[in-house]
Amino acid sequence: MDLIDNPKLDEILKFINQHEQDDPAQLVLKHGSNADLPIQEIASQIAARQKAKNKLPSLYKNKNLLFPPPLSMEQCSSEATAKYKASLIKGDSLIDLTGGFGIDSFYLSSSFKQTNYVEQQTQLYKIAQYNFEQLDVNIVVFNKTAEVYLENQTDAVNCIFLDPARRDQKMQRVFQWEDCQPNLIQLLPQLLKKADLVMVKAAPMLDIEKACQELNQHVSAVHIVEWQNEVKELLFLIDDKIYENPLIKVVQLDDEGNVYQSFEGNKIKEQQNSIRIEQPKHYLYEPSPALMKSGLFNSLADSFDLIKLHQNTNLFTSNTLATDFPGRIYQINHKLAPQKKALSKVLKGGKANLKTRNFPVAVEALKKKLGIKDGGNQYLFACTLSDNTKALLLCDKIDS
Known part of the structure; x- marks a missing residue:
């Protein structure tokens, strides 16, 4: 992200905030000839900020933050769902193996004394590192693949979080464990050795029963998370025990990430x-x-x-x-x-x-x-x- 190292960053941020309600395409047409400012990048930031106003309202209010490309904005957790995840787990140490834009890392870090963020894409890593500094949070960042980081991770931790990328090499949507990156099924033995608990965010269309079977029945609970009348994500809680009958919990969240309606059950109770x-x-x-x-x-x-x-x-x-x-x-x-x-x-x-x-x-x-x-x-x-x-x-x- 060239903006981070741009000596005119303060001026660029001021311009972005002055024009954040403008149409990005019209902005490029109007100011495209301005050689002093990177208008294309500014237009992308304005488009992202407009989306963040609903999805990430607290971060939107911070005028110093930078936002990622459209695909990362689309895939990142909302503030509400990230806060909900943070309410489920806590401890001394957390590793976010698929850091991305850093939204989950930021909110999960409030529940842990030490949080490590891992991201293989250098552009996203730089944005997250910059934003964590602006937000004044103590998150240690690593620009590595999940696999390489795990190989070098010797200390056990309380929790590892993953949100495997759901796009293939042709940028087509995928959702099965084996088609996402990193491949959760392949990594599972290492994850269970190095963490007391593993939390995985998955796509809403994933078949829950099949997904639990593919993880060798190590899933203790699955949370189906709904926000703004849409299922946004499935959360799988995994540890080294065997669960024949995992809890299925449905939650509906308000914009603050609080649960206003919930329901839970399991396969055995459903059959009975x-x-x-x-x-x-x-x-x-x-x-x-x-x-x-x-x-x-x-x-x-x-x-x-x-x-x-x-x-x-x-x-x-x-x-x-x-x-x-x-x-x-x-x-x-x-x-x-x-x-x-x-x-x-x-x-x-x-x-x-x-x-x-x-x-x-x-x-x-x-x-x-x-x-x-x-x-x-x-x-x-x-x-x-x-x-x-x-x-x-x-x-x-x-x-x-």
Whole structure:
């Protein structure tokens, strides 16, 4: 990152902060002829700062920090998820083997007396080193690959954290352990010898049960982390013991990284719980994205005394209101055949927020068939019911 060594860095930072609301592309067109300032790099910093305002609000407020290229900004943890990770572990010593932009290192370091940051890309290493100095945190930085660093690491530590890179050599997205860098399966024996606990951040699309099996059942718990209504990451907690039945914990975070809703279960409990399947009642329950990922539907129904609409329709119903349900709750006003004529009699304004669950027609095609547009305050679920009929459920959302 040339900006770090640029003798005009103070002037550059001042320019960035004066223009941080500008459109980066327009900025290049307007100031591109300014030979005194690296406008392309400045435009990249402004674009990153604009993204950081939501994703990393505390760091955004620090006017002296520099941000990485777009891919690293995309892949780095949000402030909320990084804070949550820091709440799970603590001790004397931590190694972040895949330091990247350094967000996880920065927040995790608050839980440890000593934190070592390891990153193989020199550009990211330099940015992190510079930013740690601006943030006045005691993190020791190493510009090495995870494998080389581990070979030379002789002292045992409390925790090792990894967020393996999920892009292949062609920059295509990958998510299986063996396709990411470093390869967690290959490194696992070394990791377990050198750390009491290993925490790994993985992609949301990873199959949890298969991933635990590939790690030789050393996973004690998996945390499914949801922020701003989207599953952002899976966290695997790993040690040298064997776990046939790891904890599965679902958490929904606010912007401060605090848990405002959670649910937990495990494979055995899920298999033991039975589930009722019946026609829609007064209320409809839509599990949060993290709960959908967990697959803990039997446990969910058992905990909240809910009924499922169909074995393969992951919506629930009841006649009593379960206000602490981890997801969205609706009041069902009408159950209809999936026909335009039937819907037009009860739908106000021709607008609805349409969702499909276990339904043979895609959303866009169904909107066209029903003659409706997006919007309004009503919610329309197209789904399969317990008797295998297809139906529309017209609902009002109940605010939590």
